[in-house]
C-alpha cells in the first residue's frame with residue numbers, strides 16, 4: 001500500500017485514483033475517513049492535519 005504526502009500548507013482538493021480505477025475527489029485535510037464509492041477501500045483518513053492518502057494522486061485542484 002502506497003502513501004503519498006503532499007507538502008502543502010493550504011487545504012486543497014485532490015483527485016485520487018483507487019486501485020479499482022475509480023477517480024474520486026478527496027479533501028486534503030479530511031476530518032473523517034474517505035472511502036472509494038465503488039469498492040469501499042479507504043482512500044484517505046485524518047491524521048491531525050493533512051490526510052493520509054491511499055492511492056495515486058493524479059491532480060491537485062485549487
Ligand SMILES: [Zn+2]
Pocket residue numbers: 018019020021022036037038039040041
Ligand atoms: Zn475503489
